[in-house]
Amino acid sequence: MKITSIKGFADVLPGEVELWQTIEATARRVFSAYHFAEIRIPILEKTELFSRSIGETSDIVEKEMYTFPERYGDVSATAKPDVVRDSATVTLRPEGTAGVVRAYIEAEMFKTEPVRKLYYMGPMFRRERPQKGRMRQFHQIGAEVLGRGDPVADVELLLLLHDFMRALEFTEPSLQLNSLGCAECRPSYREKLLAFLQQRQERLCHNCRRRIERNPLRALDCKEPGCIQATQDAPSILDSLCSQCREHFATVQRLLRATGVGFTLNSRMVRGLDYYCRTAFEWTTAKLGSQSAVAAGGRYDGLVQALGGPAIPGVGFAIGVERIAMLLKMQERPAFGELAIYVVWVGENARDWAFPVVHQLRQKGLAVEMEGDVRSLKSQMRRADKLQASSVLIIGDEELNKGVAILRDMASKQQEEVRLDNLVAVLAAQRRS
Ligand code: HAM
Numbered sequence: 001m002k003i004t005s006i007k008g009f010a011d012v013l014p015g016e017v018e019l020w021q022t023i024e025a026t027a028r029r030v031f032s033a034y035h036f037a038e039i040r041i042p043i044l045e046k047t048e049l050f051s052r053s054i055g056e057t058s059d060i061v062e063k064e065m066y067t068f069p070e071r072y073g074d075v076s077a078t079a080k081p082d083v084v085r086d087s088a089t090v091t092l093r094p095e096g097t098a099g100v101v102r103a104y105i106e107a108e109m110f111k112t113e114p115v116r117k118l119y120y121m122g123p124m125f126r127r128e129r130p131q132k133g134r135m136r137q138f139h140q141i142g143a144e145v146l147g148r149g150d151p152v153a154d155v156e157l158l159l160l161l162h163d164f165m166r167a168l169e170f171t172e173p174s175l176q177l178n179s180l181g182c183a184e185c186r187p188s189y190r191e192k193l194l195a196f197l198q199q200r201q202e203r204l205c206h207n208c209r210r211r212i213e214r215n216p217l218r219a220l221d222c223k224e225p226g227c228i229q230a231t232q233d234a235p236s237i238l239d240s241l242c243s244q245c246r247e248h249f250a251t252v253q254r255l256l257r258a259t260g261v262g263f264t265l266n267s268r269m270v271r272g273l274d275y276y277c278r279t280a281f282e283w284t285t286a287k288l289g290s291q292s293a294v295a296a297g298g299r300y301d302g303l304v305q306a307l308g309g310p311a312i313p314g315v316g317f318a319i320g321v322e323r324i325a326m327l328l329k330m331q332e333r334p335a336f337g338e339l340a341i342y343v344v345w346v347g348e349n350a351r352d353w354a355f356p357v358v359h360q361l362r363q364k365g366l367a368v369e370m371e372g373d374v375r376s377l378k379s380q381m382r383r384a385d386k387l388q389a390s391s392v393l394i395i396g397d398e399e400l401n402k403g404v405a406i407l408r409d410m411a412s413k414q415q416e417e418v419r420l421d422n423l424v425a426v427l428a429a430q431r432r433s
Contacts, residue, residue: 008136055274133291
């Protein structure tokens with residue numbers, strides 16, 4: 001019987017993987033310009049790390065995490081998995097921020113240099129209902145700045161994202177911005193919103209009603225039409241900010257305007273993770289249907305302390321790689337990872353000549369392909385076309401006798417003869433120029 005992949009878990013096949021490499025290479029280049037260092041964190045962490053940081057009432061922790069006992073054998077002998085305490089269970093990371101903050105605290109990075117600019121890339125796992133742009137295993141490229149509470153840090157991150165989008169030639173994803181206040185001003189907003197929602201309880205969906213007391217802000221983010229309607233004239237968090245939060249947010253907006261990055265204020269955007277405070281943002285696109293956020297993040301000033309570290313602020317974001325790859329595909333950019341040269345050979349002598357030359361060209365860093373089996377000239381040319389080779393190098397007995405090979409540019413269809421004795425040097429130089 002055929003074994004298939006798990007629902008919501010996908011292969012990234014050649015043809016698509018080149019897009020991913022472009023995205024990753026672009027991110028690395030832009031991150032380096034902003035002086036970020038890479039961090040690699042484990043995929044599996046203690047469950048408690050996520051329940052304490054992302055929040056018990058978040059969708060992620062409530063129903064989307066892949067959690068299991070660390071040692072099935074031991075646990076099942078004494079207790080059923082559902083009575084195993086959180087600390088005994090482990091979870092496939094649903095996001096990267098919690099792990100980065102844990103690593104920052106565990107390695108005591110704050111002792112040598114509290115300000116750290118870190119980035120990561122890799123798979124994350126959420127047991128959501130799969131649909132276009134929403135996977136159960138998906139990939140993020142994330143950045144976290146620890147040790148900076150100033151609004152300049154927020155704007156630097158937004159500029160980084162802006163530069164990343166521009167480097168991929170995206171003009172469209174746009175920035176939605178909000179401030180979620182702080183421990184000082186959010187409680188009073190929470191009360192105001194709760195009172196508002198309680199008056200409209202019967203119009204809210206079951207989920208929002210259920211968590212109205214514990215997390216009323218989530219109702220603003222609910223995609224149910226009834227909830228959207230019922231909360232249309234809900235009080236805005238921006239009207240409840242304390243003077244420090246207001247000042248912080250005003251500076252973020254001022255600096256963004258000064259750098260020419262456009263944004264829209266969206267006071268309903270509350271984000272699905274509980275650790276956020278102050279600046280929160282999403283880069284959204286109209287091109288991906290309901291899964292419109294291609295990157296998102298915000299400030300989380302209380303998280304380091306909540307996870308057992310000192311009171312150190314933080315701010316960050318994560319880019320969804322699958323969603324960026326979908327956008328890139330729509331742009332119909334030229335194929336990435338293209339084939340530089342396809343060598344067409346006719347006759348065994350030509351093959352024996354071509355084989356070591358192909359090796360030398362590959363050693364010079366050129367992507368080169370040749371057949372192993374005898375095939376007609378026509379069939380080899382068709383194959384070069386299919387593989388979208390930039391050039392074809394043709395060699396047969398006649399060329400060998402003359403000491404040349406024919407180089408054909410596949411786009412312009414122009415042909416020229418290249419001498420065999422310095423062919424490798426000529427082709428390598430052409431590639432560089
Ligand atoms: P998030 O909004 O949960 O934030 O995810 C960030 C991005 O990951 C989303 O905008 C989306 O592009 C992508 N993403 C999320 N879930 C899925 C999914 N099921 N399938 C495909 N793509 C998905 C965070 O994870 C925060 N840790 C971001 C952050 C970093 N905040 C501060 N620092």
